[in-house]
Amino acid sequence: MVILPSPQQLRYLLALAEWRHFGRAASACAVTQSTLSAGILALERQLDVSLLDREVGKRVVFTLLGEEVIRRARVALEALEAISHVAQASREPMTGPMRLGVIPTIGPFILPRLIPLIREWFPQIRLIITEDMTERLLEKLTTGRLDVILLAMPCICEGLETVPLWRDPFVLAVPKSDALAKLPSVPLERLTEEPMVLLEDGHCLREQTVAVCRQGRDWGGSELESAHTASSLHTLVRMVGEGLGIGLLPGLAVDSGILEGTGVITRPVTGGPAWRTIGLGWRMRSPRTEDFRALAHTLKKLAPAEAEAALREDPVEV
Amino acid sequence: MVILPSPQQLRYLLALAEWRHFGRAASACAVTQSTLSAGILALERQLDVSLLDREVGKRVVFTLLGEEVIRRARVALEALEAISHVAQASREPMTGPMRLGVIPTIGPFILPRLIPLIREWFPQIRLIITEDMTERLLEKLTTGRLDVILLAMPCICEGLETVPLWRDPFVLAVPKSDALAKLPSVPLERLTEEPMVLLEDGHCLREQTVAVCRQGRDWGGSELESAHTASSLHTLVRMVGEGLGIGLLPGLAVDSGILEGTGVITRPVTGGPAWRTIGLGWRMRSPRTEDFRALAHTLKKLAPAEAEAALREDPVEV
DNA sequence: ATCATGTGATTGATAAAATCGATTGTTCGG
DNA sequence: CCGAACAATCGATTTTATCAATCACATGAT
Numbered sequence: 001m002v003i004l005p006s007p008q009q010l011r012y013l014l015a016l017a018e019w020r021h022f023g024r025a026a027s028a029c030a031v032t033q034s035t036l037s038a039g040i041l042a043l044e045r046q047l048d049v050s051l052l053d054r055e056v057g058k059r060v061v062f063t064l065l066g067e068e069v070i071r072r073a074r075v076a077l078e079a080l081e082a083i084s085h086v087a088q089a090s091r092e093p094m095t096g097p098m099r100l101g102v103i104p105t106i107g108p109f110i111l112p113r114l115i116p117l118i119r120e121w122f123p124q125i126r127l128i129i130t131e132d133m134t135e136r137l138l139e140k141l142t143t144g145r146l147d148v149i150l151l152a153m154p155c156i157c158e159g160l161e162t163v164p165l166w167r168d169p170f171v172l173a174v175p176k177s178d179a180l181a182k183l184p185s186v187p188l189e190r191l192t193e194e195p196m197v198l199l200e201d202g203h204c205l206r207e208q209t210v211a212v213c214r215q216g217r218d219w220g221g222s223e224l225e226s227a228h229t230a231s232s233l234h235t236l237v238r239m240v241g242e243g244l245g246i247g248l249l250p251g252l253a254v255d256s257g258i259l260e261g262t263g264v265i266t267r268p269v270t271g272g273p274a275w276r277t278i279g280l281g282w283r284m285r286s287p288r289t290e291d292f293r294a295l296a297h298t299l300k301k302l303a304p305a306e307a308e309a310a311l312r313e314d315p316v317e318v
Numbered sequence: 319m320v321i322l323p324s325p326q327q328l329r330y331l332l333a334l335a336e337w338r339h340f341g342r343a344a345s346a347c348a349v350t351q352s353t354l355s356a357g358i359l360a361l362e363r364q365l366d367v368s369l370l371d372r373e374v375g376k377r378v379v380f381t382l383l384g385e386e387v388i389r390r391a392r393v394a395l396e397a398l399e400a401i402s403h404v405a406q407a408s409r410e411p412m413t414g415p416m417r418l419g420v421i422p423t424i425g426p427f428i429l430p431r432l433i434p435l436i437r438e439w440f441p442q443i444r445l446i447i448t449e450d451m452t453e454r455l456l457e458k459l460t461t462g463r464l465d466v467i468l469l470a471m472p473c474i475c476e477g478l479e480t481v482p483l484w485r486d487p488f489v490l491a492v493p494k495s496d497a498l499a500k501l502p503s504v505p506l507e508r509l510t511e512e513p514m515v516l517l518e519d520g521h522c523l524r525e526q527t528v529a530v531c532r533q534g535r536d537w538g539g540s541e542l543e544s545a546h547t548a549s550s551l552h553t554l555v556r557m558v559g560e561g562l563g564i565g566l567l568p569g570l571a572v573d574s575g576i577l578e579g580t581g582v583i584t585r586p587v588t589g590g591p592a593w594r595t596i597g598l599g600w601r602m603r604s605p606r607t608e609d610f611r612a613l614a615h616t617l618k619k620l621a622p623a624e625a626e627a628a629l630r631e632d633p634v635e636v
Numbered sequence: 637a638t639c640a641t642g643t644g645a646t647t648g649a650t651a652a653a654a655t656c657g658a659t660t661g662t663t664c665g666g
Numbered sequence: 667c668c669g670a671a672c673a674a675t676c677g678a679t680t681t682t683a684t685c686a687a688t689c690a691c692a693t694g695a696t
Contacts, residue, residue, distance in 0.1 A: 006654095008654085031654090031655070031656085032655070032656055032657075034655080034656070034657080034658090035654070035655050035656070038654080038655080039654085039655095042653095042654090
């Protein structure tokens with residue numbers, strides 16, 4: 001049987017790696033310097049290797065092996081902490097802080113409904129909300145700075161568990177006076193007749209609307225480059241109102257009143273699938289996986305009835 | 319600061335999960351039953367949850383949370399053990415058992431040279447060799463039943479670190495009396511003139527030789543189905559000798575004398591790349607990564623001089 | 637019904653360890 | 667050469683892990 005390093009010793013080692021100073025590392029661990037020193041020594045003695053270079057002066061310099069052990073100690077302690085956390089989450093499900101990330105094309109339109117819903121169903125949950133674009137949300141999620149994110153699916157990111165919540169249909173936004181406004185609905189093919197206003201690069205909604213347009217007709221790079229770009233959906237609507245072009249809007253945004261007082265109206269688009277799927281995602285093997293599954297189940301209540309029904313009938317995601 | 323479960327307690331839990339019996343689990347851990355019982359109780363008390371269902375009789379039944387904690391305990395203990403192992407590997411590099419897997423189209427031809435080489439360079443290493451096909455080697459590697467494998471690259475398997483060692487050229491094997499035997503070398507295009515003898519499904523060499531043949535000409539499924547199949551390279555050579563068809567052989571096999579006394583001769587193939595790259599692979603983040611890198615460096619000495627040179631000049635792998 | 641048996645939990649004693657406060661021995665910078 | 671800063675060491679104390687023995691409670695055989 002192998003002698004395992006004690007978690008305490010590993011904590012001391014990580015603190016030392018962080019502070020590079022025995023005294024400060026010790027007070028960070030709430031122990032005396034002698035305790036931490038003894039702990040590091042004991043770890044080195046048990047492993048029968050030296051983790052610190054003690055040659056040069058009194059500075060804290062780790063050996064190559066020391067650095068490697070530090071990396072692995074982080075992993076091991078995280079795994080141990082996860083056991084505590086999963087126990088805590090099971091003891092008191094749906095309590096405590098929950099750091100939720102949300103993309104800018106969902107956040108402003110869903111949060112006014114989402115926050116009261118969570119307060120009602122899970123009053124013990126303290127939501128901490130971050131709004132950012134998909135890529136950076138994923139980075140924050142995988143590095144543990146977020147617990148759970150609300151985004152447009154599909155999301156290709158390994159180690160991520162996602163649940164589709166509902167479909168959000170795209171509708172065409174045109175100025176009241178536009179020719180297309182006279183039609184009851186607009187076929188996909190006609191979307192390229194007029195210039196398009198798109199979101200800035202980085203918004204996944206930009207790529208999704210472009211993909212919808214490309215369904216209708218070959219719509220090359222040149223038109224895309226000449227399109228106007230907006231930094232938010234609110235700006236995009238204003239620009240459509242100013243006659244700079246037409247735009248595709250998520251139904252979610254329209255439902256929450258983004259068009260009010262803008263002179264922009266919407267028409268449904270026909271001739272092909274035109275929606276995005278909104279889903280909830282979290283780190284696979286997160287200690288609070290069960291919490292997040294329950295949250296997803298509750299969040300489905302926020303779907304417009306017909307969107308949820310559509311997803312139920314055809315759960316295969318695009 | 320969260321209270322972490324002690325590794326010892328987790329070991330008790332895992333033993334209990336394995337034996338489902340306090341007494342037997344205790345002796346497996348070399349402690350008394352009371353110690354193990356107290357350990358489990360202490361773990362439950364510290365986590366403030368119940369891991370065992372103690373309602374029904376005296377049988378050992380885990381709660382759902384218990385099962386989850388057991389899974390995570392396995393991960394955490396592995397991470398802790400990895401720290402011990404990396405320390406041990408650094409303390410005594412290149413010692414102890416090393417479980418090497420090798421595919422059947424490499425093993426018989428390289429092991430007679432590889433084993434003495436390792437005995438000479440790393441006499442402390444105790445090789446334990448397993449021969450199997452790529453897929454099952456990878457499965458054994460990822461589940462920890464092998465430490466390192468020798469295979470044909472590229473190998474698409476995440477979590478695997480691989481190093482290319484040398485190129486092994488394919489040569490054409492034909493009966494001495496065959497028409498192609500009269501040529502000094504054979505262009506790829508002519509490989510499909512005669513029936514081909516291939517290895518059985520599952521050998522990666524089969525797919526590689528088919529890929530080489532396909533370079534020369536469109537060579538569809540029907541010819542493949544009608545090809546003869548051999549269960550080993552030795553059989554394949556015999557079948558070529560019997561006139562059942564021609565075959566592609568790794569130079570490695572030819573160099574080690576597979577053709578002796580068979581009436582089969584070889585010709586180089588021209589008109590396109592015709593080789594496989596042999597590499598060494600191991601679990602990324604294996605505690606003995608440094609050992610394996612050193613091993614790979616040494617194994618390169620087994621390459622025919624020209625093959626290693628080719629790889630040095632053009633290390634980009636196909 | 638009764639008792640033997642197998643099981644996990646409990647108890648009290650003992651050995652091992654973690655930790656603390658105080659001290660020692662180095663290494664720099666002035 | 668001295669003093670400040672720092673890590674290592676020492677001795678005392680508390681805490682923890684472990685053991686052997688025992689208890690409490692099922693189950694099954696008679």
